[in-house]
Amino acid sequence: MGIRTALWEKWIEFRDAWLRITLSAVISPLLYLIAFGYGLGGHTGADGHPYIAFLIPGVIALSSMNTGYSAVATPLNVQRLYEHSFEQILISPTPLWQYILGETFGGALRGLYVAVLVLLLSLPFGVEMHVSVLFFAVIFLNGATFAALGVLAAIMAKTHADVARFSTFVITPMTFLCNTFFSLEKLPAALKTAIGCLPLSCASSILRAVSYGEMWKLSEFLILLCYLGAFLAGTYVYTIKKKSL
Amino acid sequence: MQTREEIRGFLEVCFSVGAGENMIEITDLTKRYGGKTAVDHVNLTIEDGAFFSLLGPNGAGKTTLIGLLSTLLLPDSGEIRIDGEHVSRENTAVKRKLSVMSQEYSLRNDFMVSDILEQHGRLYGMPRAKRKEKAEELLAFCGLLDARKKTARQLSGGMKRKLMLCRALMTEPEYLILDEPTVGLDPVSRRQIWSTLYRLNEQGMTILLTTHYIEEAQILSHRVALLDSGRLCTVETPEALIAGLGSFAVDVFQNGEIATRHFAEKDTALAFAAETAGKTTLRETNLEDVFIAFAGKGIADGHSDGALGKMDRIS
Numbered sequence: 001m002g003i004r005t006a007l008w009e010k011w012i013e014f015r016d017a018w019l020r021i022t023l024s025a026v027i028s029p030l031l032y033l034i035a036f037g038y039g040l041g042g043h044t045g046a047d048g049h050p051y052i053a054f055l056i057p058g059v060i061a062l063s064s065m066n067t068g069y070s071a072v073a074t075p076l077n078v079q080r081l082y083e084h085s086f087e088q089i090l091i092s093p094t095p096l097w098q099y100i101l102g103e104t105f106g107g108a109l110r111g112l113y114v115a116v117l118v119l120l121l122s123l124p125f126g127v128e129m130h131v132s133v134l135f136f137a138v139i140f141l142n143g144a145t146f147a148a149l150g151v152l153a154a155i156m157a158k159t160h161a162d163v164a165r166f167s168t169f170v171i172t173p174m175t176f177l178c179n180t181f182f183s184l185e186k187l188p189a190a191l192k193t194a195i196g197c198l199p200l201s202c203a204s205s206i207l208r209a210v211s212y213g214e215m216w217k218l219s220e221f222l223i224l225l226c227y228l229g230a231f232l233a234g235t236y237v238y239t240i241k242k243k244s245l
Numbered sequence: 246m247q248t249r250e251e252i253r254g255f256l257e258v259c260f261s262v263g264a265g266e267n268m269i270e271i272t273d274l275t276k277r278y279g280g281k282t283a284v285d286h287v288n289l290t291i292e293d294g295a296f297f298s299l300l301g302p303n304g305a306g307k308t309t310l311i312g313l314l315s316t317l318l319l320p321d322s323g324e325i326r327i328d329g330e331h332v333s334r335e336n337t338a339v340k341r342k343l344s345v346m347s348q349e350y351s352l353r354n355d356f357m358v359s360d361i362l363e364q365h366g367r368l369y370g371m372p373r374a375k376r377k378e379k380a381e382e383l384l385a386f387c388g389l390l391d392a393r394k395k396t397a398r399q400l401s402g403g404m405k406r407k408l409m410l411c412r413a414l415m416t417e418p419e420y421l422i423l424d425e426p427t428v429g430l431d432p433v434s435r436r437q438i439w440s441t442l443y444r445l446n447e448q449g450m451t452i453l454l455t456t457h458y459i460e461e462a463q464i465l466s467h468r469v470a471l472l473d474s475g476r477l478c479t480v481e482t483p484e485a486l487i488a489g490l491g492s493f494a495v496d497v498f499q500n501g502e503i504a505t506r507h508f509a510e511k512d513t514a515l516a517f518a519a520e521t522a523g524k525t526t527l528r529e530t531n532l533e534d535v536f537i538a539f540a541g542k543g544i545a546d547g548h549s550d551g552a553l554g555k556m557d558r559i560s
Contacts, residue, residue: 083353083354087317091316093369
């Protein structure tokens with residue numbers, strides 16, 4: 001009941017603003033591909049591959065992260081603190097875990113949608129990529145992980161600015177550090193391990209391996225799953241126990 | 246505005262609420278915000294089928310009490326039971342029986358009117374056909390049918406209130422909790438909503454209301470609770486509260502101020518009015534007098550423990 005309702009809400013949001021959502025979601029990835037792909041990519045390589053081939057899976061992972069997070073965090077925060085419409089979800093008999101899961105899946109689907117658009121935008125670069133079911137499954141999982149983080153951020157935020165701050169301190173550092181624009185191989189060992197365990201690093205790494213047609217690491221997939229589980233559980237416990245939501 | 250017969254017919258079709266042996270039981274309920282106690286050891290029972298009003302000055306704890314009933318807030322101590330079942334965020338069976346109309350607008354501004362009702366029906370697990378049918382009926386009844394494709398952002402304040410009432414009634418609740426439901430409505434719309442609430446209650450729906458329109462509470466309520474500084478000061482029928490203050494009131498206009506004295510007997514009131522200098526008006530005491538006397542004492546004393554006992558009454 002709750003999962004379908006949350007998905008339906010996400011669909012209504014998309015139905016009424018699909019052009020705005022689409023354009024705002026693809027503009028940054030497009031700029032990354034042009035600036036780093038065309039501009040920088042012609043002069044360098046990474047992991048033994050052309051830089052543009054390295055970059056595209058990273059930008060796809062990055063896009064699904066940003067879209068999954070922002071598709072949930074901002075609207076839910078507005079519903080909770082400004083519109084107060086989230087009260088109706090809390091009052092209703094819909095089990096909260098179902099609604100949280102529905103919001104998460106909704107964010108993940110939005111992330112998948114934008115990732116597919118980025119994939120299509122990257123076609124003119126002429127890079128040969130191996131795209132499989134696993135490729136899309138990892139995009140979905142990555143989007144779900146960050147959508148769950150978005151739910152948690154929206155529920156915990158005391159003001160609208162808190163969501164923006166959370167993005168500044170969590171999402172932006174991951175954007176630039178987590179295996180998107182450069183390989184972690186050249187980092188010091190400790191830093192490489194620490195950053196390598198972050199969810200976006202894992203998603204980028206798996207997507208890159210799949211797109212190269214190489215072996216991917218199950219451990220990275222499991223790390224992503226653990227993050228998803230932790231964010232979902234954290235959100236559920238917080239919403240059940242918090243005395244004033 | 247619909248006639249009473251139209252309202253009755255509509256309600257008979259839409260709300261077949263059966264009377265039972267159920268109730269809301271609030272036991273030793275306390276809620277604190279930091280150092281401030283918003284609800285202070287409240288004990289209250291609201292019987293099945295009652296129309297119950299909570300009155301009190303601003304900051305008395307009415308909205309907090311409703312927040313606790315609706316599980317938006319969790320208590321620091323004490324508990325609420327509905328039909329014997331503990332109220333919690335996880336108890337979906339209890340939540341299914343409740344509908345809450347909050348004091349603040351609580352609508353998704355970017356959703357269309359029809360989408361807002363659709364969402365509510367989905368949250369309560371209503372079948373698709375029932376959702377459509379119910380939404381159409383309620384929107385027609387509240388005069389919002391032509392606005393169903395408008396977003397909530399495009400509605401006037403009064404239309405938003407009506408939409409929130411439609412939403413609260415979508416699921417045919419057994420317990421309807423209303424926090425200032427008629428704020429911002431014009432008198433005609435307010436009366437229309439009173440008629441609706443009156444009929445719903447006649448059909449067995451238990452209604453808990455907070456309002457600053459005292460006339461609303463006096464007309465509709467079986468019992469009224471006066472709340473101040475989080476404490477429940479008294480629970481009585483409106484008639485008993487008025488009798489407690491004195492059934493007759495004399496307003497005295499002197500030195501640019503209005504003072505009101507209350508009398509149990511009309512003759513005593515007339516005699517007082519005759520011998521008092523300045524302009525005087527004799528009238529029947531109403532619930533607003535009770536509220537003003539209660540709230541005035543409460544504000545003057547810091548809190549109004551037993552305020553009714555201190556009110557200005559002459560027998």
